[in-house]
Amino acid sequence: GIQVEQSPPDLILQEGANSTLRCNFSDSVNNLQWFHQNPWGQLINLFYIPSGTKQNGRLSATTVATERYSLLYISSSQTTDSGVYFCAVGYYNQGGKLIFGQGTELSVKP
Amino acid sequence: EAGVAQSPRYKIIEKRQSVAFWCNPISGHATLYWYQQILGQGPKLLIQFQNNGVVDDSQLPKDRFSAERLKGVDSTLKIQPAKLEDSAVYLCASSLVGSGAYEQYFGPGTRLTVT
Numbered sequence: 001g002i003q004v005e006q007s008p009p010d011l012i013l014q015e016g017a018n019s020t021l022r023c024n025f026s027d028s029v030n031n032l033q034w035f036h037q038n039p040w041g042q043l044i045n046l047f048y049i050p051s052g053t054k055q056n057g058r059l060s061a062t063t064v065a066t067e068r069y070s071l072l073y074i075s076s077s078q079t080t081d082s083g084v085y086f087c088a089v090g091y092y093n094q095g096g097k098l099i100f101g102q103g104t105e106l107s108v109k110p
Numbered sequence: 111e112a113g114v115a116q117s118p119r120y121k122i123i124e125k126r127q128s129v130a131f132w133c134n135p136i137s138g139h140a141t142l143y144w145y146q147q148i149l150g151q152g153p154k155l156l157i158q159f160q161n162n163g164v165v166d167d168s169q170l171p172k173d174r175f176s177a178e179r180l181k182g183v184d185s186t187l188k189i190q191p192a193k194l195e196d197s198a199v200y201l202c203a204s205s206l207v208g209s210g211a212y213e214q215y216f217g218p219g220t221r222l223t224v225t
Contacts, residue, residue, distance in 0.1 A: 031212070040218070041219050041221065043201065043216040045213065048213040086152055088153075088214075095158060096141055096212075098143075098214055101152055102151065102152055103152055
């Protein structure tokens with residue numbers, strides 16, 4: 001079946017450290033989004049990145065569609081980066097819906 | 111640009127009661143989605159509308175859940191009667207169109223607790 005797998009499931013960092021989150025998917029995609037879910041439950045859009053590389057401040061993301069994975073990089077982490085990071089994928093034959101991974105829970109310690 | 115609006119933000123009901131959630135998408139967005147997020151999991155699609163027509167409701171428990179999007183703008187999701195397992199966050203999202211090739215934006219969600 002259609003899968004979206006994220007790793008690691010949990011991550012604890014000291015403030016200032018760097019991290020890489022991974023998302024593997026199982027078929028060709030026409031949509032891939034990274035979200036940060038804050039402690040209040042709001043899903044914040046980080047990147048819309050079905051292919052290629054994008055950067056936004058301390059965050060960057062790369063999707064290699066031919067190899068069916070995406071990476072989210074967080075540099076110089078801050079305590080406000082804590083929360084759950086979701087990768088969500090839209091497949092060509094699944095209409096417009098997003099299929100979410102289980103998330104990576106990040107905790108940044110001061 | 112205003113984001114996706116949802117209300118209420120929180121709701122506590124007893125099992126077998128009914129509840130309704132409201133969503134107003136980003137202006138101009140033709141496609142509206144309702145997702146259910148159970149604690150500890152990623153959101154899962156319940157229903158997708160394109161304008162005021164249903165595109166995908168394959169995961170909607172139709173014996174108790176209903177949704178409508180009259181006039182192709184705002185939408186309501188209803189649960190009647192509620193069960194304990196319906197406790198979750200209900201997220202509304204919208205996109206320009208629903209081909210999958212457009213970014214989806216989410217509202218703040220409604221946290222439902224069924225006791």
